Amino acid sequence: MSNETTTTGPAPTIYVPSMAALSTVLAHGARPRRPSPLSASLTFGWRALLKVKHVPEQLVDVTAFPIIMVLMFTYLFGGALADSPRDYLQFFLPGIMVTSVVMITMYTGVGLNTDIEKGVFDRFRTLPLWRPAALVGMIFGDVLRYVLAAVVILGVGLALGFRPGGGLLGVLGGIGLLVVFSFAFSWVWTFFGLVLRSEKSVMGVSMMVLFPLTFLSNVFVDPATMPGWLQAFVKVNPITQLVASVRAVMSGTSDASSTMWALVWSAGLTVVFGILTMYRYNRR
Amino acid sequence: MSRRNTGLAIEAEGLTRSFGATRALAGVDLQVPAGTVYGLLGPNGAGKTTTVRVLATLLRPDGGRARVFGHDVVTEADAARARVSLTGQYASIDEDLTGLENLVLLGRLLGYRKPASRERAQHLLTAFGLTEAADRQVKRYSGGMRRRIDIAASILNTPDLLFLDEPTTGLDPRSRSQVWEIVRAVVAHGTTVLLTTQYLEEADQLAGRIAVVDHGKVIAEGTPGELKSSVGSGTVHLRLRDPGQRPEAERLLRTALAGSVQLEPDPVALTARVGGHGSDLDASKQAARALRDLARAGIVVDNFALGQPSLDEVFLALTDHPAVPTEAERDEQLEAAR
Numbered sequence: 001m002s003n004e005t006t007t008t009g010p011a012p013t014i015y016v017p018s019m020a021a022l023s024t025v026l027a028h029g030a031r032p033r034r035p036s037p038l039s040a041s042l043t044f045g046w047r048a049l050l051k052v053k054h055v056p057e058q059l060v061d062v063t064a065f066p067i068i069m070v071l072m073f074t075y076l077f078g079g080a081l082a083d084s085p086r087d088y089l090q091f092f093l094p095g096i097m098v099t100s101v102v103m104i105t106m107y108t109g110v111g112l113n114t115d116i117e118k119g120v121f122d123r124f125r126t127l128p129l130w131r132p133a134a135l136v137g138m139i140f141g142d143v144l145r146y147v148l149a150a151v152v153i154l155g156v157g158l159a160l161g162f163r164p165g166g167g168l169l170g171v172l173g174g175i176g177l178l179v180v181f182s183f184a185f186s187w188v189w190t191f192f193g194l195v196l197r198s199e200k201s202v203m204g205v206s207m208m209v210l211f212p213l214t215f216l217s218n219v220f221v222d223p224a225t226m227p228g229w230l231q232a233f234v235k236v237n238p239i240t241q242l243v244a245s246v247r248a249v250m251s252g253t254s255d256a257s258s259t260m261w262a263l264v265w266s267a268g269l270t271v272v273f274g275i276l277t278m279y280r281y282n283r284r
Numbered sequence: 285m286s287r288r289n290t291g292l293a294i295e296a297e298g299l300t301r302s303f304g305a306t307r308a309l310a311g312v313d314l315q316v317p318a319g320t321v322y323g324l325l326g327p328n329g330a331g332k333t334t335t336v337r338v339l340a341t342l343l344r345p346d347g348g349r350a351r352v353f354g355h356d357v358v359t360e361a362d363a364a365r366a367r368v369s370l371t372g373q374y375a376s377i378d379e380d381l382t383g384l385e386n387l388v389l390l391g392r393l394l395g396y397r398k399p400a401s402r403e404r405a406q407h408l409l410t411a412f413g414l415t416e417a418a419d420r421q422v423k424r425y426s427g428g429m430r431r432r433i434d435i436a437a438s439i440l441n442t443p444d445l446l447f448l449d450e451p452t453t454g455l456d457p458r459s460r461s462q463v464w465e466i467v468r469a470v471v472a473h474g475t476t477v478l479l480t481t482q483y484l485e486e487a488d489q490l491a492g493r494i495a496v497v498d499h500g501k502v503i504a505e506g507t508p509g510e511l512k513s514s515v516g517s518g519t520v521h522l523r524l525r526d527p528g529q530r531p532e533a534e535r536l537l538r539t540a541l542a543g544s545v546q547l548e549p550d551p552v553a554l555t556a557r558v559g560g561h562g563s564d565l566d567a568s569k570q571a572a573r574a575l576r577d578l579a580r581a582g583i584v585v586d587n588f589a590l591g592q593p594s595l596d597e598v599f600l601a602l603t604d605h606p607a608v609p610t611e612a613e614r615d616e617q618l619e620a621a622r
């Protein structure tokens with residue numbers, strides 16, 4: 001578990017507070033100016049990275065889980081839905097990449113909820129800072145996890161025979177779109193992370209939202225095979241728009257309407273849930 | 285060279301706050317003079333943390349007003365935040381990070397550049413005796429070290445007002461006196477400290493003034509001396525050799541101390557209050573006189589202790605109810621709930 005071993009060296013010297021030493025640190029000259037919103041957010045992002053350094057187990061969520069998803073679905077559906085797993089993968093990989101990364105966004109809410117339970121946010125909230133910085137920074141940290149997950153999935157896909165027509169640029173463009181959307185979607189979870197009482201209930205709500213959203217979409221199969229009422233839902237589902245645009249970009253074409261909708265959804269989610277989140281954050 | 289504050293650091297009028305059906309604050313009034321240690325004394329659930337959270341801009345009051353150095357904590361929260369700092373009852377430090385990382389992180393958030401915030405962090409770690417633990421995760425710190433790093437983080441920017449919510453609860457006597465020394469240094473420097481505690485002794489040691497809080501209200505306010513003399517300045521605990529002599533001992537103590545004497549469940553034990561109102565003798569002299577009277581009457585005392593009034597005794601005197609339910613009352617409540 002721990003990477004430090006406890007050593008029983010010489011007994012630690014007993015701390016005796018010294019008035020002189022304390023008054024030196026108390027008198028330390030002028031206070032600096034408060035940091036800019038960007039610099040404060042980046043500092044909080046740095047905190048997220050430090051946490052990854054100390055608790056590397058967190059990365060299991062963003063590596064092992066996506067790998068399992070890709071392998072499982074490629075071989076489960078590949079033969080049935082396409083001529084071979086390899087053919088299916090050309091269609092399926094962008095979709096499973098979106099699904100996995102969007103699923104990972106829920107850890108933003110879980111993480112925020114635990115941080116708040118522990119009281120760390122009490123200190124942050126008494127600092128004279130641009131208020132959203134703590135949350136924006138936290139999501140910056142999460143964005144790195146999204147990129148990592150996307151890259152891992154891409155790696156597995158390439159190994160299994162995924163050959164994107166759009167080349168490197170197409171792949172980068174697809175991952176870019178996905179990360180923009182996931183950043184926006186994370187605000188949904190910061191809101192629930194603040195509103196709900198426990199880590200468990202945040203998990204529960206996340207699952208209830210994420211399962212229908214990712215499965216009732218064009219990720220696994222072509223919506224043309226679905227009944228009309230389901231097609232109607234699938235069509236308005238933002239995940240469908242996102243998958244369509246990522247798929248197009250990665251295959252070297254473009255789907256202007258889907259891309260636009262994916263971006264509109266991103267902007268809308270950020271604004272609506274960003275505002276709701278900040279309202280709750282200030283009100284607690 | 286220290287910044288002296290004049291006037292009031294905190295003014296609160298009629299603060300109320302409920303959580304569902306629980307009325308945590310039922311109209312708290314406070315006036316905390318700048319440059320002093322002010323103690324909020326109260327039992328579990330009295331509303332100490334809620335008061336601190338309102339004053340530290342973390343929680344909105346349902347009613348009433350509070351100002352910190354003249355800034356309203358609701359409408360001018362940002363200006364208030366620039367002057368205050370909080371060490372919460374539960375760790376307000378990131379346990380996954382090391383002590384050094386925590387301080388550097390805060391330094392950056394307060395606007396220090398990276399080298400400056402590292403330097404400042406190192407100085408603080410040295411002054412707080414944490415140099416050796418600098419690169420260890422805070423979750424591996426002892427309770428006393430945790431408190432120290434938490435307070436170090438709170439004075440990183442030398443705030444004008446520092447909130448310490450039960451800074452010594454759960455600490456051993458040595459760690460407790462270390463925290464006390466730190467608090468003394470902080471206030472000597474000119475920072476106002478609002479300290480909550482469940483221990484009269486702690487408030488007595490540190491605070492210039494104390495507000496006693498119960499059921500979300502301030503029920504008494506004054507200097508430690510004023511509060512204690514309203515209660516009696518101490519208590520004697522006696523154990524006799526012969527339980528048969530207890531009635532006689534009780535009678536003698538009542539006359540000698542002119543105060544209340546309580547018979548304990550233990551048939552040889554008695555507790556008496558000394559140094560109550562209007563007495564011009566100090567507690568030890570009164571106790572000595574009582575002992576002499578007992579000896580003259582041939583009553584053998586096996587064990588004798590003179591103590592400060594406990595929070596419980598202050599509470600009994602102020603409210604006619606004990607601060608915490610006694611064992612028997614708790615059993616009764618449990619029984620009733622069944």
Ligand SMILES: Nc1ncnc2c1ncn2[C@@H]1O[C@H](COP(=O)(O)OP(=O)(O)OP(=O)(O)O)[C@@H](O)[C@H]1O
Pocket residue numbers: 303304306307308326327328329330331332333334335373482
């Ligand atoms: N977030 C909350 N939700 C519900 N009830 C709360 C909340 N915070 C405090 N309370 C209730 O308000 C009352 C006052 O609590 P508070 O924490 O202010 O007391 P305290 O004096 O700090 O006690 P302690 O010595 O145990 O820390 C308690 O009855 C508590 O249960």
Ligand SMILES: [Mg+2]
Pocket residue numbers: 332333334373449450
């Ligand atoms: Mg409390």
